[in-house]
Amino acid sequence: MVCHQRVEDGFEALKPYVCSSPLCNYQFLNLGMGASIEHEIVSNPYVVDILISFFAIALVVPKSLRKFPTGLNIKSIFTGNKTREAVRIAAEVCFFEKTIRLVPDVNKADINIKVGDRLMIVLNTANTLPVPAILDGKYERHICKVTKVEYELYTFEVITTFTAPIKVPRSAQEEKPTQLSEPKKAWMKVMLLRHDCEIDYLDEANRAVALAMILQEIPSVLEMRSFLLKNPGQRLASWSRLDKPALTLLQWIISSNRSLILQNDAVPRLQQGGQIVADPNPNRVEGLPPQWMQFRFLQGTPERERIFTGEIATLSKSEGDAAKFPTIFAWHGSALHNWHSIIRTGLDFNRVINGRSFGDGVYMSNNFQVSLGYCRKGANSKMTSQPPVSYWPNSVLRPSSAISICEVINRCDQFVKTTPHYVVNQIEWIQCRYLFVCVEPNAEALQEPFPTKPREPCAGYVAQHPPRKLLAGPNKEVKIPLSAILSNRRLLGHKADDGELNDSELRRLMNQFLETDSESADSDHGETDNELLLDSEDDDSVGVRSNKRRSSSIDSADPRRPKLSSAEHSKKMPKENAAVTFETDFVPGSLDLDSLPRLPEPRWASTSPMAVRTLNRAIKELHDIQSREDLASLGWYINFDKLDNVFHWTVEMHSFDPELPLAKDMKERGCTSIVLEFRFGSNFPYSPPFVRVIRPRFLPFMRGGGGHVTAGGAICSEMLTNSGWSAVMTIEKVLLQIRLGLTEMDPPARLGSMGGVSNTRDYAIGEAIEAYQRAAMAHGWQIPKDLKKIGSSWAPEQKKEK
Template identity: 35%
Template sequence: MGRKDYLADLNLVAASPRSYDVLEVICGDESAAVIQVDSQYGPVTITAHPGETSSYPNDHGFALYVSDSTPDEVSRIVASFNLQLGKDTTIPSLCQELARRLSVDADGDTEMPDSQLDDEEDDVSDTESVYQDSLFGFEADNSRVVEDSPASASYDNIIPLDARNGLRQDLRIVKEAGFKIAIYGPLIQGHPAYMVSSCRIGKLGISDEAMQAWRLLPSEYLVLLIHFSSGYRHVGHIEDMASGNGMMDFRCGVSSSYKPSRSEIIEAFTMLSPDAQNHGVDSKSTGFRKLFISGSLQDLFSEKFAMLLKCRLKGMSWDGALAFWHDHQGTSHKAELAHDPKYRQREKVSAAYPALVTSDHLTNPNYGCRISLPLVAMQFFIRQVVRCTEFCLVCHRKVPTDIEAIKPYVCDSHLCLYQYMQLGFGPSIEHEIITQPKVVDLLISLCFSAAATNGLKPRHLPKGLGLRVPPVDILRLNIVASPYTPGVSPTPDGRPTLLPPGVAKPLKATLKHRELLFNKGVTRNDAGLKHGDWLLLQVKDLEEVVHCRVEDLAMFPTIKISHPIVLPQDGGVKTLDLEHTPPGVHEASFIPYSEDFDQLSDGAMKEVIHFFINLLPSISDMRAYLLRNGSQASLRKWSRMTAPSLGLLRWIIASNRACIMQNDGYDGQHAQPGTAKEDKVWGMPGYTQFRIAMGAPDKERRFMQSVKTTAAEMSLQIPTIFAWHGSDLSNWHSIIREGLNFNETLHGRAFGHGVYFSKDMNTSGSYSSYYNRSVETWRSSDLSVSHVISLNEIVNAPAKFVSQTPHFVVSNVDWIQTRYLFVQSGSPAMGQAARPPMTPEGQEKPRNPIPQDPVHYPINGNRQQLIIPATASRSRPKTAKSTTTGHAIRNGFKKLKSGVSIQHSIDSEDDGNDSVTTEAEDRQMLEPEKESTGSPAVLIPNKAFTDFEPGTLDRNTLELLPPPEDATPLATKRLQRELNNIRKVQGSLPLDELGWYIDIDRFGETMYQWIFEFHSFEPQLPLSQDMKKKGTKSIVLEMIFGGDYPFSPPFVRVIRPRFLPFQQGGGGHVTAGGALCMELLTNDGWSSASSIEAVLMQVRLAISSTEPRPARLDLYNKYDYGIGEAVDAYIRACQAHGWKVPPGFSKMVYAGRSNERRS
């Protein structure tokens, strides 16, 4: 019974963690308890591994572990507690004791609320400098010039002048290295602040193709944000401490300016729940947004940067440091192991990268002995972005070089693939489906064809996804087979075989109500099901076997299921029509998705992939669902997507290593930049055209260098030619991941080793599925792909090819660049037209065609010469007019020399002349500081920017919610810390820059009720103009907290003035009753890690938002919002959006009284 008792206690605490003073408890690997506790440093995660659970709760014991990113003081407390743990400690008592120990100061004294208002977290623990490095076993090296004075003191006169100037020098070093640098907040005074370092993308030598694949623009900036939570930290601090993590927090992104606004930075550091976060890359085109690998970089900087830097300071390279970290994590005697020469080898970096990418401050400081921590971090950031395809996105080690790709991915480790998918490091499938539906359809179709015809290579199989699938033998009985499904014979009557009686478990079903009833005597353990499990279900008198998900087991032996999914005989996939199912209770049987996909044979994996791709809805249906459900829509929540199908869809999109762009919009809309209709090749009617770039990011540069060299040697007027390459449909899944090569022989090599091309489309088509009438297509495809052929640009040197008749055979892959994919829609197997008519006369010809070789040019199926737009290639010189204009714009219309060459088109990189001038306040931070007599204690708002007058609000005129009656020590402690932070921030920045104000001197009687004002809105906003008309200088709001804060969000409402409701033309996310309509303020979007400063900024951004409409004031209504109407409006908003109202909401807003409505 020991293990059952242990699991029962674990489930008890997991179901109600707040009752045990912790944030969250889940069951981890090997039944470990993963406990999240709110400490004075923020939420921390502790893993408790039990000993012998069979002896629980009397003689089992626990071993406690924390991650590398855990603050040192927390690690020390947990380590001390680990030694004191008794063998009879239960899970509930463990959670409560951890919460108690981590809620006190490092010296063991209970936090005093009054003193915390003054000096909370002002001083760095004295113990930090005496602890040796517990992970690497290194002794501190004090030979470098670093400051020893505390950088986190509370007032200017505590931080010595030389320490402040040391910070300024570190910033100057960053500037002199070629990067922009800026500061938000009183960093120089030792308070929490943000540091911004950035670099314009056009200076980094990234190819146009890579920028397009990575969604970057040369005019944008790569931005690294660093949040110093307790003052500036230099290299010496990290070198001396046991763990450098916890002192800094990082965010990586892209910005349209070198210095994102303060509100954008606050938003970047705001913690949201996973379901409330935008999926993948931000869709914003201006301001600060996520980078395409932000998730991976966030993990790298948060978990490993400090430890890697300590290794670097001991003489290792970045690659060596990463290898050392992975090889010896958790082992002893690291100091001796660190001297292994393999960790100290110099990196080999391509000479094609500019110096800004390859410079290493740690090996060539050039500033005496001083090391600038911001510069080290920035150079590491640039290295990881520009060279991203060289590294695994999870473990960050070098990936094999045998495959070149333009997009980054993971290494061959199954664990890395699993983490990559689970942690969401890959592209957002929702974003891709909305913006590039044809590309996603193509990728799925190619994978389906590869799986159906054994064209899926073992190295490309998705091992490590952690999928659970039905037994393969059962799937084989239920495949809806066509005459062309390899290895599967259709049943005589054309229907799939149902579930075998000896294998399936019996029960009863009421499909109309989506309920299953287990037979008498069956327990939950016997059923073996949990929420979210998927089933194959057969119901008597129902023709098809259906797939459904377990939705609710609360009423066991009756369970609720999702809307069943079926594969009808006429193609596609759909949900079962419950209105026309047989009424009443019916005999049924089910088989769970119980097989581990990773344990299947390669052949069985391909069968499963084939089956579950067919179970995917069409891309048009997915896209309609996402558009219908708004920006936060997730396919994970859609009951029409089985878990294996969704996992495979994510893998198909994430593992695509090529950049593919549809050449026209979806149904004539949503065309992508650079893929306008005039960029289409003339002469290919009836084909869907895609632009494509494959190979490493520098593949285009190598190709262009080959073009330049060959053109000079042979005096070529036309430096390149275009030719076709055809391959069977089942091969293209691999081709777009590996590029065109000749590693395998598929059709013989009668004319030598190399990649085969033809000028005649019909010749290349004979090697593809063009004439193959046995091709099977994905049944839900909107494209119905039956034939793919590529158009490629090749160096114009046929004499140097392996062969030039009857085919071009090219052995140098650097001489090849694939430019277009042409996809024929309509499957021959489905009886549709196999060959579209070649009558391009109605198609618009490119206005700027590329000149072609008079002898070697591509022709279509009707032997007509293709007309290719000049945008297809960078190998040809632009016209004098276009080149001069474009270059003049970049260089301020300086006079150019006449004439254009291939060399110019290759080397015309962005030289940085159009860099934005650094703002005066940022330049001032770089200047050495002189002795000062002091600084003003209060920052007066600049009257030129605001008319707001702080301290003039009369609280007695406000109708407020009653103070909450369920205060708890945990909530009180957190609110005291938040108020102290607000006081510091508000006292260090001008009010007109903050945009919000809290009168702390008149705070009121309770910590649980905050009154704040928004002011100084941008003058161009309609809201700002309405405030001028109404004579209102601020928006007054109330924020109230419950006793379960920070586990539940506060309630925020506007008190005055009244806003126009949305129905009358208003906006700004303010409801008709004054409550805020924001997912952040509900259980769905709230995170216990969110700070009140971040909440204030997010609410102000929402009110300032002009989407979908800008906020407007009601200029004629002078009454304040009532309490009852605000509460009602909040509940209505939650119900309308499907958000969860926080538990205890009524108790919080009405202080335990009846839910009376006050107006």
């Protein structure tokens, strides 16, 4: 996946991303290397809302997007060019039956409409009108997907409807009645336009219209979050409400954000009398009007922060006010359509937007009202009973303006200008700290304001250089909490009352900061976005995480979410997080491995170096975990001394809570463990392992059994299909999820009856694969391409099992 191309804009991102190559974009978004959109939506829904809203407004303002998404494999309507005309299909539609039929003179063989195809149904338009004028016109248009083809009739479902130009913002009050909202049984003549053109082949204007149409298919963030919380473990790809093009675009919007943005306060709400209030956070910025929702905002890499701190250390050794106040704070205002690019490429002055009367550089001000003028219209609007229009109609925040607070090195004598604006041409002297978004939340957002967790009282506010204090208005100072500055850096400057540091103190503090920062950069396996952004003294922001990427869709506050290692997590499952231990009769190493399938190395063992390296690393990690954890609390066991084939593992699940029906059944049968088989294919880690139970047999689901075990013994989990698997998922996470599935109580896992011979023999690989395929097809999950090879490549063992 490393193409060795330079990232064009030169911006060093805090979050991982790739260059603009279509292949790199496709791999990044489709191989699971990007952000987990499920985690982002559950944990930071309002951040996702403003990301989508920023992109929506950027699409409708020409030249606002510096780069369009490429390589997403999204199909759109071909609008025609000089060498080829757009294809229009004459048809008739019955909205009451949601059925399409082609007119008699249409050559149906050339059309070849299939199930899953996306079409646009256009009403009351001339056949000679250019397609771009239709797409962005006032005609009634319906994006639909074909769900059934029977003879010459095509059944469809409507995904979204348009009655106005795409680039005109709309509100719920402006929705007009349509043929869909008031369907009739009569057939109507319509025009069909097919989504059969790669969106990358369209010019910028038509591509913006196509993306804007797809954007309006994305449900609100709270609706997506509600689905994820009601369906733990599932991904948005399994939700019929979200079509694939919209899901792909959503993935790109979230993954391409290279800044850290975190909600810093609750959604502002309306009190009696129409006054706007916000739930107070002791560590919030004080002094701004409450309709400005606060977010913590960080850009650049730890290296850039070290450079910034180095400049502060140098100033702290100088004389005068700069030694006491080595940084100042300033506002940077920009029109809403510019923020999509700012959060991706950082603040720069590569493009002239508002003129450069005072020279080249980033324009800032210590006066909020001055920077507000650059935010364009809507910034001074107050909440009213009339909701605002939105370029993304499903936004629950409905942002109208955005402005940021930046911390700037106090070298005012080297600024391009200091009056009437700060003009700074040294980008490394500027670090973003806060993002403020002027919002008018809807009722749904007001019901779920997501107030921040209770914190310790504010430790105080940053001492600011008196002549250059940050202002919200005339003589109205803005107070910046100390939590905005890293605790290791607070003694570097800003010491108006404590005097200056001597050289030895300065070197000691600087070395301490660099060492701490280096350690955090090297140990990001255990860091979260909050820990990188929020102050380390906030205890509730610090957590431990075993995986680099959170792929669980369970809320971070949910006790079911695995934050720790398997053993620690199993101790946290009971109420009140009390540590418990179970008595166990499991004896490690007692399993007769000769009674189980022992497979030779597969034929791809010598041609899959990536798989071999990944599996060897996983074996080492699991061996380390098993050797240091309490075995009964860990709940799984691998006999590493007998593991002689890295592509084929035997794993035992044991020591279940004795109150579980499964544990009682095992006790009654004299069974001390559930024996699992892991088979890894040549495409691992890009394809999931195949996991099945070998023994004992479970009660099938159709007879009331649970545990996510199919009738053939395969583990039934989206995580173990291409729809839910991620290349960065660890085997420890897989073991934990399987164990959690076995302990679920709705319905509980039970062992099969001892009444028949068929219930005492081991599960066979053939019946496991067949059951896995049936379950995957029933749920609409994508089956790995190497499944057949995994099940049939070890021919000698297949004969033994028969």
